[in-house]
Amino acid sequence: MQNLPKEWNRIDKIKSLVQRHNPNTVVGLGDDGFVFRNFPGLSVIAQDMMIEEVHFSFDYTSASDLGHKILAVNLSDLAAMGATAHFAQVSLGLPAHLTQTWLDEFYQGMTQLGDQFQVEIVGGDLCLSPKATVVDVSVYGSCETPFTRGNVQPGQLLLASGPLGLSHAGLLALQNKIGDRYPESVLRHKRPTPRLDLVSSLHQQAHAVRALMDCSDGLINDVTILAHNRLGFQVWAEQALIHPEVATLAKELGTSPTDFLLWGGEDYQLLLVVDETDRDRFPEWNVLGQFTETPVIAVREDGKVRNLETFKGWKHFG
Amino acid sequence: MQNLPKEWNRIDKIKSLVQRHNPNTVVGLGDDGFVFRNFPGLSVIAQDMMIEEVHFSFDYTSASDLGHKILAVNLSDLAAMGATAHFAQVSLGLPAHLTQTWLDEFYQGMTQLGDQFQVEIVGGDLCLSPKATVVDVSVYGSCETPFTRGNVQPGQLLLASGPLGLSHAGLLALQNKIGDRYPESVLRHKRPTPRLDLVSSLHQQAHAVRALMDCSDGLINDVTILAHNRLGFQVWAEQALIHPEVATLAKELGTSPTDFLLWGGEDYQLLLVVDETDRDRFPEWNVLGQFTETPVIAVREDGKVRNLETFKGWKHFG
Numbered sequence: 001m002q003n004l005p006k007e008w009n010r011i012d013k014i015k016s017l018v019q020r021h022n023p024n025t026v027v028g029l030g031d032d033g034f035v036f037r038n039f040p041g042l043s044v045i046a047q048d049m050m051i052e053e054v055h056f057s058f059d060y061t062s063a064s065d066l067g068h069k070i071l072a073v074n075l076s077d078l079a080a081m082g083a084t085a086h087f088a089q090v091s092l093g094l095p096a097h098l099t100q101t102w103l104d105e106f107y108q109g110m111t112q113l114g115d116q117f118q119v120e121i122v123g124g125d126l127c128l129s130p131k132a133t134v135v136d137v138s139v140y141g142s143c144e145t146p147f148t149r150g151n152v153q154p155g156q157l158l159l160a161s162g163p164l165g166l167s168h169a170g171l172l173a174l175q176n177k178i179g180d181r182y183p184e185s186v187l188r189h190k191r192p193t194p195r196l197d198l199v200s201s202l203h204q205q206a207h208a209v210r211a212l213m214d215c216s217d218g219l220i221n222d223v224t225i226l227a228h229n230r231l232g233f234q235v236w237a238e239q240a241l242i243h244p245e246v247a248t249l250a251k252e253l254g255t256s257p258t259d260f261l262l263w264g265g266e267d268y269q270l271l272l273v274v275d276e277t278d279r280d281r282f283p284e285w286n287v288l289g290q291f292t293e294t295p296v297i298a299v300r301e302d303g304k305v306r307n308l309e310t311f312k313g314w315k316h317f318g
Numbered sequence: 319m320q321n322l323p324k325e326w327n328r329i330d331k332i333k334s335l336v337q338r339h340n341p342n343t344v345v346g347l348g349d350d351g352f353v354f355r356n357f358p359g360l361s362v363i364a365q366d367m368m369i370e371e372v373h374f375s376f377d378y379t380s381a382s383d384l385g386h387k388i389l390a391v392n393l394s395d396l397a398a399m400g401a402t403a404h405f406a407q408v409s410l411g412l413p414a415h416l417t418q419t420w421l422d423e424f425y426q427g428m429t430q431l432g433d434q435f436q437v438e439i440v441g442g443d444l445c446l447s448p449k450a451t452v453v454d455v456s457v458y459g460s461c462e463t464p465f466t467r468g469n470v471q472p473g474q475l476l477l478a479s480g481p482l483g484l485s486h487a488g489l490l491a492l493q494n495k496i497g498d499r500y501p502e503s504v505l506r507h508k509r510p511t512p513r514l515d516l517v518s519s520l521h522q523q524a525h526a527v528r529a530l531m532d533c534s535d536g537l538i539n540d541v542t543i544l545a546h547n548r549l550g551f552q553v554w555a556e557q558a559l560i561h562p563e564v565a566t567l568a569k570e571l572g573t574s575p576t577d578f579l580l581w582g583g584e585d586y587q588l589l590l591v592v593d594e595t596d597r598d599r600f601p602e603w604n605v606l607g608q609f610t611e612t613p614v615i616a617v618r619e620d621g622k623v624r625n626l627e628t629f630k631g632w633k634h635f636g
Binding site (some may be wrong): 027030033036038042045048051053054055076078081087089091093125127131132134138140141143214 | 344356362440443
């Protein structure tokens with residue numbers, strides 16, 4: 001028959017790029033649904049979307065970057081639950097002008113990351129989106145005991161698995177076309193690493209993990225969620241790790257490095273809540289501050305404490 | 319703090335609308351991921367996206383219709399695998415002007431359908447999409463033994479769980495602003511019913527189910543997938559059930575009712591492949607034709623057989 005949908009060839013090509021044959025697979029990619037044997041323990045699922053000109057710009061995002069990042073932000077959610085990742089489904093809405101080469105690079109970026117953590121792409125959708133590229137990924141993982149955003153108590157400390165603000169510095173450097181001088185920041189912005197590498201060691205210290213979440217929308221945003229209108233939090237800005245590139249960029253742009261720490265999003269580090277007495281169990285982690293009884297978010301810096309009055313984080317619907 | 323993200327209130331409101339408390343839930347909606355105890359048998363997942371002006375138009379689609387339909391098309395995939403549905407995750411990209419009322423109606427449409435099949439919405443994403451509304455849903459279900467698109471053989475028959483072409487008739491009626499005279503077609507287009515109701519009886523006859531898929535992109539599209547370049551198919555157009563509204567609309571628009579049968583998509587009926595000798599085990603199902611050894615798609619109508627030369631189905635990337 002003439003004129004068969006081009007979409008079919010594209011889907012066959014994608015299938016050959018992503019298929020990995022997980023031993024638990026029962027019915028693979030290409031049927032109405034994907035079927036697999038359950039893994040030991042509990043199931044964990046998450047789903048996150050990225051939209052052109054809201055979450056990324058093609059001015060500085062390659063197909064491969066996008067494929068990496070949308071999978072990374074989803075795997076980060078699994079890491080934050082203490083899960084092992086297994087499968088991802090990918091829905092992609094594309095303008096008609098995007099080519100097969102673009103698609104190949106997108107899935108190469110995604111599978112390069114997936115292969116690091118034995119995550120296989122097993123389904124999803126491919127459709128036309130004339131006005132903006134849209135990508136939405138759902139992930140499936142498993143765990144024996146999940147870590148949650150929990151029941152945080154006053155006096156407990158908040159630790160981070162790495163420096164915060166670096167991704168936002170990368171974004172600003174790219175937007176100001178000075179990305180070449182901020183390579184680490186740009187890399188963290190374009191290709192964040194989901195901290196699945198920490199899951200196993202966190203489970204070994206599970207008794208000390210009071211709460212865990214990933215830092216996707218900026219420290220204050222995420223701390224406010226953990227405090228849940230019930231508690232406050234004091235950021236210990238002078239103790240928090242500020243990456244040298246963040247310090248340099250803040251100087252260059254005439255802003256405060258602390259603002260990157262407080263409001264910068266998309267670092268995808270893990271935020272861990274522990275009792276003060278357990279802090280030393282996590283020597284690699286950086287302390288960010290302490291939860292307080294009074295429901296106020298404050299910053300201690302240069303020996304002074306100031307309350308934060310206005311929220312400046314992500315506000316897509318602001 | 320002033321100026322907290324409006325998105326937070328929206329998410330709280332959505333949570334209160336959709337939460338149902340499945341007994342298998344371990345960590346509910348509102349953490350980094352959703353955690354649940356496995357159901358007996360195998361896991362089944364699927365994911366489908368809909369984009370404004372590609373898959374639907376707000377000229378004739380209400381928020382509630384959209385919420386219903388995007389869940390229905392996903393549940394239809396689970397039905398086609400012979401699965402029982404449990405959970406859905408919903409990513410929604412919305413222009414800034416859409417209101418809380420719109421969101422409420424969207425989730426009401428979705429939960430009304432979900433509640434019919436004990437499906438709970440347990441996660442997803444909500445973000446700004448300035449240029450077009452986008453919705454992507456992933457579903458999770460379970461089954462003991464999946465039905466697949468299988469290894470279809472010449473001589474086997476294709477049956478449908480209901481009339482085909484009705485949804486496409488509804489779409490054309492809406493586009494021509496004569497929807498009020500085609501109520502059944504319009505209803506099937508706007509609010510298709512996933513055939514999860516048939517799953518249990520199909521399992522009772524599992525030995526006779528040679529292949530199963532859902533009919534989402536039109537009969538010829540889906541038959542071509544089942545035949546997989548290896549086999550042909552002869553549509554028995556004179557025997558296929560044509561709904562009276564399709565016959566009337568075809569006359570009104572000066573087209574052939576058979577074209578609705580062959581090319582009309584989005585009916586979300588199930589397509590079942592059986593051996594000829596098993597046809598009588600499925601008396602409620604309508605026979606559509608027979609797979610043939612020669613890899614040609616043909617139509618038998620008014621005593622004549624004609625080969626289909628050109629593909630006219632869904633071609634988003636045509």
